[in-house]
Structure formats: structure tokens, C-alpha cells
């Protein structure tokens with residue numbers, strides 16, 4: 056089966072177009088003011104309209120309150136809300152009701168027992184995303200280019216197609232696919248020249264290398 060690809064934290068028309076022309080399946084807008092990739096919902100809506108119907112639009116959020124979810128639903132109208140904070144499974148139903156979007160839940164992984172949280176989400180999330188636990192003191196829960204030990208995924212099965220995230224880049228995505236057999240990959244800082252600045256060549260190379268694997 057073809058690997059599904061999500062390019063996250065896009066902030067410019069040029070780099071969004073490279074992702075779309077390369078055939079990205081998901082494109083992500085980060086709505087989190089502490090992130091160097093942050094876009095206000097209205098700005099994200101204006102930028103991502105060109106992606107509608109071409110790739111699934113994902114709003115990446117961290118513990119969003121109801122008002123923010125409603126604002127995102129009204130403006131950006133994403134296909135998915137990515138929950139990248141300490142949301143509980145009980146929150147998913149409310150997220151769906153407020154936004155009409157599907158739910159991607161990111162779970163931070165450092166060691167084998169971190170996968171225990173996946174069980175409680177298996178009925179609640181459309182897709183789980185296994186991302187590396189960020190280093191101590193990091194201001195961001197994701198988007199920091201940190202990876203976890205991919206062999207921790209060996210022999211695990213999940214109810215829905217899931218994403219591998221954290222520290223992926225054009226040079227390691229083939230190996231990540233070989234080791235984990237993940238059906239979906241997600242990348243942000245690994246296709247940037249500096250934090251928050253996407254690099255068109257790296258986006259194209261990432262997609263090409265993921266597809267070739």
C-alpha cells in the first residue's frame with residue numbers, strides 16, 4: 056500500500072504548492088502561538104483554501120479550548136483536528152461536535168510503556184500519531200526534530216492507520232519506513248532550512264524518498 060504523507064507547519068503559498076504538487080495526502084497548519092509555524096486561523100484559512108479537495112487539511116492544536124475550535128471550524132474548515140497536547144479521550148467527541156472534523160491524536164513516545172495510552176484512544180481517534188517526547192524544557196510538544204527508537208513499534212498493531220512523526224527528514228524516511236512499516240508519515244522541521252522556514256527542495260525530496268520506499 057502507498058505510504059500516506061503529511062507535510063506539516065506550512066506557512067507560504069510556494070511551499071504549500073510544492074507539497075500539493077508532490078502529492079502530499081495531508082497538509083498541516085499549526086495554530087499554536089508558541090510555534091515558529093503559528094498561523095492565526097483566518098490566515099491559515101486564506102492560505103490553505105488552495106489545498107481543499109487536493110489534500111486533507113489538518114489544524115494542529117495543543118489543548119485547544121472550545122472557542123478556538125469553533126474559530127478554526129468557522130474559518131479554516133479543516134478535515135482533521137490534530138490534538139498535540141494532553142487532551143483526554145473524552146475530549147474527542149466534543150472536538151468532533153464543535154468542528155465536524157476528524158481527530159488525529161498525537162501521543163508522545165520515549166519508551167515501550169508510552170504506547171499504553173493508545174488503547175484508550177483506539178475508539179476515539181481516526182488516526183493516532185506516534186511522535187517523540189520532546190526534550191525536557193522544550194516550549195513545543197512537537198515540531199522539534201526529535202525522534203524515538205523506531206524499533207519500539209515492532210510487532211504492534213493498531214485499529215486505524217497511524218502516523219509516524221518526530222525527527223523525520225528526506226535522509227531517514229526510507230529507513231523509518233523499513234523499520235516500522237508505518238502506513239503514514241508526518242514531517243515538519245526535517246523539511247525546513249531554519250525553524251519555521253520550509254524548504255521546497257527538502258519537501259520534494261521527502262515526498263520522493265517516502266514514495267520510493
Ligand SMILES: O=C(O)c1ccccc1N[C@@H]1O[C@H](COP(=O)(O)O)[C@@H](O)[C@H]1O
Nearest residue numbers: 063090197198199200221222242243244
Ligand atoms: O510544528 C510545530 O511547531 C508544532 C507545534 C505544536 C505541536 C505540534 C507541532 N508539530 C507537530 O510535530 C510533528 C513532528 O515534528 P518534527 O517533524 O519532528 O519537526 C510535526 O509534523 C507536527 O505534526
